[in-house]
Amino acid sequence: MKENHKPLLILVAGPYRSGTNDIPELIAANVKAMTDTALELYRMGHMPVLGEWFALPLIEAAGSKEIGDQIFNEIFHPVAVKLIDHCDAVLRIGGPSSGADEMVVTGRAKGKLIFLDTSEIPKLNGG
Secondary structure (H helix, E strand, C coil): CHHHCCCCEEEEECCCCCCCCCCHHHHHHHHHHHHHHHHHHHHCCCEEECHHHHHHHHHHHCCCCCCCCHHHHHHHHHHHHHHHCCCCEEEECCCCCHHHHHHHHHHHHCCCEEECCHHHCCCCCCC
């Protein structure tokens, strides 16, 4: 039934700042968890994406001085929300995160597939 499945563009949504007290090492661990999941999706035959891959360079270019400042808040979540328009699905990973939960709600509202575990996603590469 491989012909029934096409590669999906999947937004990986997980905690970024949640539970970190903005400690850079803990934020980096959250990003690593999302990136590791993205690699798993890629190896399954899909195209993963993280909102952070788009938002963080823009935030830096716009002159943000710290996480949570006005520039950060203007760009960080809105970029991911806009990105959902271009995705087929949202995969929610990790622990509590109002931002990741918002991506799921937005994805549902836009008619996107919602996954809560990689085991729910078809493997296209025999992976």
